[in-house]
Amino acid sequence: MLPKFVLVVILPALCLAGQFTPAAGQNRQEPSPKETLAPSLKVGDPAPALKARVWLQGEAVKAFEPGKVYVVEFWSTTCGPCIAFMPHLAKLQMQYKDKGVTIIGCTASAFKDTEEKAAAFVKKRGPALQYRFAFATDRTFDAWMTAAGREGIPCTFVVDKRGQIAYIGSPAFLAAVLSKVVDGATTAKQVGEEMAKIETEFHDLSGLLSRDPKAGLKEIKRFEAKYPQMIDFTPWVRTRLSYLPNYGETGEATKYAETLVARAIMQKDVQVLRMASAILRLGDGKENRALLAIAVKAAEAEVLIDGGKDAGSLINLADTHFVSGDKAKAKEFARKANDAASGEPAAFRQYIAKEAVRLGVE
Numbered sequence: 001m002l003p004k005f006v007l008v009v010i011l012p013a014l015c016l017a018g019q020f021t022p023a024a025g026q027n028r029q030e031p032s033p034k035e036t037l038a039p040s041l042k043v044g045d046p047a048p049a050l051k052a053r054v055w056l057q058g059e060a061v062k063a064f065e066p067g068k069v070y071v072v073e074f075w076s077t078t079c080g081p082c083i084a085f086m087p088h089l090a091k092l093q094m095q096y097k098d099k100g101v102t103i104i105g106c107t108a109s110a111f112k113d114t115e116e117k118a119a120a121f122v123k124k125r126g127p128a129l130q131y132r133f134a135f136a137t138d139r140t141f142d143a144w145m146t147a148a149g150r151e152g153i154p155c156t157f158v159v160d161k162r163g164q165i166a167y168i169g170s171p172a173f174l175a176a177v178l179s180k181v182v183d184g185a186t187t188a189k190q191v192g193e194e195m196a197k198i199e200t201e202f203h204d205l206s207g208l209l210s211r212d213p214k215a216g217l218k219e220i221k222r223f224e225a226k227y228p229q230m231i232d233f234t235p236w237v238r239t240r241l242s243y244l245p246n247y248g249e250t251g252e253a254t255k256y257a258e259t260l261v262a263r264a265i266m267q268k269d270v271q272v273l274r275m276a277s278a279i280l281r282l283g284d285g286k287e288n289r290a291l292l293a294i295a296v297k298a299a300e301a302e303v304l305i306d307g308g309k310d311a312g313s314l315i316n317l318a319d320t321h322f323v324s325g326d327k328a329k330a331k332e333f334a335r336k337a338n339d340a341a342s343g344e345p346a347a348f349r350q351y352i353a354k355e356a357v358r359l360g361v362e
Helices: 004-009 012-016 080-095 115-129 138-146 171-181 188-211 213-226 234-247 252-267 270-282 289-305 311-324 327-343 346-358
Strands: 052-057 069-074 101-107 132-136 155-159 165-169
Touching: 052 115, 069 080, 069 138, 069 171, 080 101, 080 115, 080 171, 080 270, 115 132, 132 138, 155 171, 165 171, 165 188, 171 188, 188 213, 188 234, 213 234, 234 252, 234 270, 252 270, 252 289, 270 289, 270 311, 289 311, 311 327, 311 346, 327 346
Parallel strands: 069 101, 101 132
Antiparallel strands: 052 132, 069 155, 155 165
16 A cells, blocks of 8 residues: 555646645646636747736846746645745745746735735745745736636746746746756757656656556656756655655665755755655654654754744644654644744634644643
8 A cells, every 4th residue: 555645746736736726725626628728828938927916025026037037936825735835946046046047926816815815924934935925916817827727726837038938837846947947058848848758757657656666766766867956856755755664775764864854954945854754753664763763853953944933843843752752842842833823824723723732732
């Protein structure tokens, strides 16, 4: 039976297109091609204008300047996958800040967001992310998302140096896209074709993993050697953390987890740290004391990076201590998480409160 974390990896729609649907506010299957009109915005087309009601963080982008690269990602304050990918976008913005890349997060009323909700979110989390945020007009949503035939978020558009759309898809592949677009040697259509090949390889490798995990793990190494810019490709990180305890060589899981967490700490990548701590404490490595110790280290680092005041990070650390057997620390951090959640939306406060009770807080 497949580890539950790997199921997310081998369901391509979850990784490639984003499955938060703004109209319903929940996961749903994309309509069949027969039910969907052919998109009018495709890779290779000129990028539409980006009109915002208000810029929530960073200088306004009034036009796409020739010679520069832009990433426009549509997200929502209620989209968990969108928020989970934000540290990844922040890391890429830092990596490419001196190479003419501007990353912009756009939300809109079409995602059931309001300007006030978006502004509050950005005020709290934006400074740590250090890329631009805008509350877009409905016309902008239609010109990009509707025209491209996209419903699920997060959905990422990359505008190349010629002002053309070079990629439409998941932020998971953004590192590979930017390495090609920033170089400027290939056209938008060529980038799109190359990314289509990479995504096809991803689909094929996901299928192999479901049939033969050992062979799939070997193929991941080949994939990373071929595409070194995707060394921390989120689906493969999940897969390795989930599969290596049972299907890797002796000690391979511990070595990989240690290297991954050390790199994430150095890069202050809270996304990877939270993912690692969760999979190691709940997946096939949960009986391995060495892996549990790494899970605790990852969760502690996440709390430290977040400043010790983020309820999500605190409850993650509490749960990691609980699974590792330290019930006193679990209760201590669960109480801190409960206190930190006081200013969060009601649904999140209720979730934290329920978890705190489970972890021993009265």
